[in-house]
Amino acid sequence: MQTTMSVNEAKANFSGMLSEVESGLVSFTIMRYGRPIARVVPVEQTRKIRPISGYGQKIAVKGDIFADDSELWENA
Secondary structure (H helix, E strand, C coil), X not given: CEEEEEXXXXXXXXXXXXXXXXXXCCEEEEEECCXXXXXXXXXXXXXXXXXXXXXXXXXXXXXXXXXXXXXXXXXX
């Protein structure tokens, strides 16, 4: 839900405004003299990448992964 408020209202209720934004339900547009000057919106949460349980010990690398095998690749 989008809500608008004046700079003075935003200043007086900033902490409460941030709590509502953090909940992800509201974003605010701050107005000065009837014109929008700023938006306060929730930050997109990044996904945490976790290993798939049970596969941590099942992957093995054979050979030298740092070896220069460039002669095995064909030039395009």
